[in-house]
Amino acid sequence: MKLSSAQFKHTARKNLHDVRLQQALHRLQERFVGARAAALTDIDDLPRLRAAATEIRQHALTHLDVYLEQFERQVVASGGQVHWARDAAEVNRILLELAARYQVRKVAKSKSMVSEECGINEMLAANGIEVIETDLGEYILQLAREPPSHIVAPVVHKNKEDIADLFVRHHHRPRTTEIAELCREAREMLRPHFLSADMGISGANFLVAETGSALIVTNEGNGRLVTTLPRVHVAITGIEKVVPTLEDVSVLLRLLTRSATGQSITNYVSVLTGHKRASDLDGPEHFHVILVDNGRSQLLGTELEAMLRCIRCGACMNHCPVYQNIGGHAYGWVYPGPMGSVLTPNLVGLSEARDLPNASTFCGACAEVCPVSIPLPDLLRHLRVRQLEQGLRPRRERGSLRVWAWFAQHPRAYAWASRLAARLLRAVANRRGMIRRLPLAGGWTDGRDFPAPSGRTFRDLYARRTSS
Amino acid sequence: MNSRETILARVRRARTSSDAVIATRLREHPRGPLPNMSEDLLTRFRERAARLASDVQGPLSAEQVPTAVANYLRERSLPVRAVRWPSIGSFEWGTVGMSVEARAARADDMVGITGAFCAIAETGTLMLLSGADTPAATSLLPETHVALVPISRIVARMEDGWDLLRMEHGLPPRAVNFVSGPSRTADIEQTVTLGAHGPYRVCIVLVADAVTGIARPVVG
Ligand code: SF4
Numbered sequence: 001m002k003l004s005s006a007q008f009k010h011t012a013r014k015n016l017h018d019v020r021l022q023q024a025l026h027r028l029q030e031r032f033v034g035a036r037a038a039a040l041t042d043i044d045d046l047p048r049l050r051a052a053a054t055e056i057r058q059h060a061l062t063h064l065d066v067y068l069e070q071f072e073r074q075v076v077a078s079g080g081q082v083h084w085a086r087d088a089a090e091v092n093r094i095l096l097e098l099a100a101r102y103q104v105r106k107v108a109k110s111k112s113m114v115s116e117e118c119g120i121n122e123m124l125a126a127n128g129i130e131v132i133e134t135d136l137g138e139y140i141l142q143l144a145r146e147p148p149s150h151i152v153a154p155v156v157h158k159n160k161e162d163i164a165d166l167f168v169r170h171h172h173r174p175r176t177t178e179i180a181e182l183c184r185e186a187r188e189m190l191r192p193h194f195l196s197a198d199m200g201i202s203g204a205n206f207l208v209a210e211t212g213s214a215l216i217v218t219n220e221g222n223g224r225l226v227t228t229l230p231r232v233h234v235a236i237t238g239i240e241k242v243v244p245t246l247e248d249v250s251v252l253l254r255l256l257t258r259s260a261t262g263q264s265i266t267n268y269v270s271v272l273t274g275h276k277r278a279s280d281l282d283g284p285e286h287f288h289v290i291l292v293d294n295g296r297s298q299l300l301g302t303e304l305e306a307m308l309r310c311i312r313c314g315a316c317m318n319h320c321p322v323y324q325n326i327g328g329h330a331y332g333w334v335y336p337g338p339m340g341s342v343l344t345p346n347l348v349g350l351s352e353a354r355d356l357p358n359a360s361t362f363c364g365a366c367a368e369v370c371p372v373s374i375p376l377p378d379l380l381r382h383l384r385v386r387q388l389e390q391g392l393r394p395r396r397e398r399g400s401l402r403v404w405a406w407f408a409q410h411p412r413a414y415a416w417a418s419r420l421a422a423r424l425l426r427a428v429a430n431r432r433g434m435i436r437r438l439p440l441a442g443g444w445t446d447g448r449d450f451p452a453p454s455g456r457t458f459r460d461l462y463a464r465r466t467s468s
Numbered sequence: 469m470n471s472r473e474t475i476l477a478r479v480r481r482a483r484t485s486s487d488a489v490i491a492t493r494l495r496e497h498p499r500g501p502l503p504n505m506s507e508d509l510l511t512r513f514r515e516r517a518a519r520l521a522s523d524v525q526g527p528l529s530a531e532q533v534p535t536a537v538a539n540y541l542r543e544r545s546l547p548v549r550a551v552r553w554p555s556i557g558s559f560e561w562g563t564v565g566m567s568v569e570a571r572a573a574r575a576d577d578m579v580g581i582t583g584a585f586c587a588i589a590e591t592g593t594l595m596l597l598s599g600a601d602t603p604a605a606t607s608l609l610p611e612t613h614v615a616l617v618p619i620s621r622i623v624a625r626m627e628d629g630w631d632l633l634r635m636e637h638g639l640p641p642r643a644v645n646f647v648s649g650p651s652r653t654a655d656i657e658q659t660v661t662l663g664a665h666g667p668y669r670v671c672i673v674l675v676a677d678a679v680t681g682i683a684r685p686v687v688g
Pocket residue numbers: 309310311312313314315316317339366369370371372373374
């Protein structure tokens with residue numbers, strides 16, 4: 001996927017004024033936030049379950065090498081093959097080799113964010129291989145040639161009218177804006193592709209070390225179709241997705257589906273182990289797993305390691321006041337919201353995504369809802385420190401911080417300056433105690449008034465109170 | 469150094485693994501916190517399956533099953549031709565006017581009849597295993613999925629399903645599919661629509677008697 005995180009501010013500003021996008025984001029917030037809260041009431045002891053889920057993910061990371069090797073052994077034992085890819089280019093090379101080996105002309109894909117990271121659709125198409133996205137949301141995006149704007153609901157930024165127009169243009173059928181009809185139409189258009197595809201590509205929500213299984217969680221059934229009908233199944237996923245046992249999967253699933261869509265379980269949970277057995281009547285003849293690093297291993301053993309616990313539920317973005325207002329595209333890459341603001345700078349480079357660590361009010365909602373207790377604001381703060389150390393912040397910002405630091409280290413000067421500022425602000429305020437326009441702080445006063453201080457500083461009050 | 473070695477070296481540099489801890493965890497596969505369930509398994513299963521938009525029938529005796537299935541289909545003006553898992557044997561489909569073939573499912577099959585390895589009361593979910601007599605696509609390609617489930621195979625939680633799997637099969641088959649109602653999507657305007665790429669409806673027929681072949685593939 002093309003990286004455009006550098007245009008964060010520009011896109012964010014544009015999106016704030018996009019009425020239709022604002023309606024769509026409002027709807028997302030309404031549905032997902034409410035559904036999650038309702039679904040979690042079903043759990044007796046949420047803190048305990050969350051601690052267990054966190055322990056499983058952390059344990060797997062602490063012993064990642066051993067679990068990956070165990071996973072590989074089990075895949076081989078069930079007749080499959082594991083490929084290791086350092087980066088996107090290597091994923092693409094492996095895929096192309098597999099496509100050549102099995103004479104693949106058409107690929108049916110189910111949703112996979114890792115494959116978005118690697119840009120495999122463009123690469124396969126450039127090599128003359130037809131690729132069909134089969135998740136309804138991803139299919140719509142493929143027709144519209146747009147990137148996803150949410151990791152669970154990729155097409156949240158479009159409404160049914162947009163989709164109706166798109167379908168008329170591509171399907172040449174009478175226009176309908178009935179959602180059920182649109183779904184039926186997509187089903188009818190996609191069914192032949194499932195049946196004629198040579199290769200199915202899926203992601204994996206988890207990899208089970210105990211059994212060598214790739215586990216996928218879907219609602220539409222397309223994930224099952226692409227892993228059952230084509231001759232070859234390739235699962236592409238990150239190295240961090242491994243968990244020890246099937247029991248661990250059960251714990252994580254209880255939180256994943258509730259946190260993501262508010263479901264007690266998704267329609268389909270498929271545990272796929274190896275290829276078609278000799279006497280089986282269906283299933284792929286070849287089973288491959290591509291384990292993708294692409295920057296992940298660099299996070300291990302650092303202050304940012306906790307990010308690798310992420311199970312991609314999307315709750316952090318659904319609850320983020322920044323995401324809720326600007327939408328996913330502003331983040332400029334595969335992963336939006338708080339988790340994207342941590343991951344993207346790490347996977348593509350901090351200098352390419354310098355606005356993302358700052359795209360947070362530090363309200364803490366993301367950390368509060370995260371099912372695997374990732375301290376997202378702490379991680380963002382850490383990235384801000386790194387940015388400053390690497391000189392990646394604008395000169396004016398660094399200058400002001402330096403000035404502030406000088407005052408902070410000189411208490412007398414600080415007291416004097418803050419008294420002066422408080423009086424000045426008081427003086428320019430209107431009768432209701434509000435300031436309409438503030439030089440150097442236009443970002444604040446463009447959208448709302450600035451409440452003026454009372455005119456006295458904390459030190460003044462404190463001095464008065466202790467003397468009386 | 470190839471990619472495998474490079475990645476593992478990077479991972480190892482940051483790690484200190486203890487093989488003993490891991491071997492124990494894999495061998496004992498400890499359970500996490502389990503949900504409490506106050507109701508009996510049958511009540512809970514029926515209630516949860518209905519919440520997921522599955523149509524639940526029964527419990528019925530084995531000889532009532534064909535009539536119940538035929539009625540379900542006729543009430544909804546659905547075809548009474550079906551494909552079934554070859555593992556399902558002893559039902560008189562002909563006497564209720566149904567034509568049922570035992571083979572792998574094809575794209576034009578409208579009704580698929582399966583059994584289930586077991587059913588999970590916690591969520592109202594079916595657990596299906598692929599196998600020589602229990603192909604995976606029967607519960608997937610047709611627009612209507614009918615599942616025959618012996619009530620003796622309703623277990624409490626997913627963890628009980630794993631234990632049953634280990635006990636009766638050892639390693640997992642190619643595909644373990646948990647099915648929780650008809651396929652659905654909420655991709656357009658977050659509005660839930662039943663019937664995406666899989667079945668539009670799932671009919672679960674609970675069977676009171678033990679019938680060979682519905683609960684697990686006949687090994688042999
Ligand atoms: S960071 Fe936490 S809340 Fe956000 S997607 Fe990952 S697991 Fe979910």
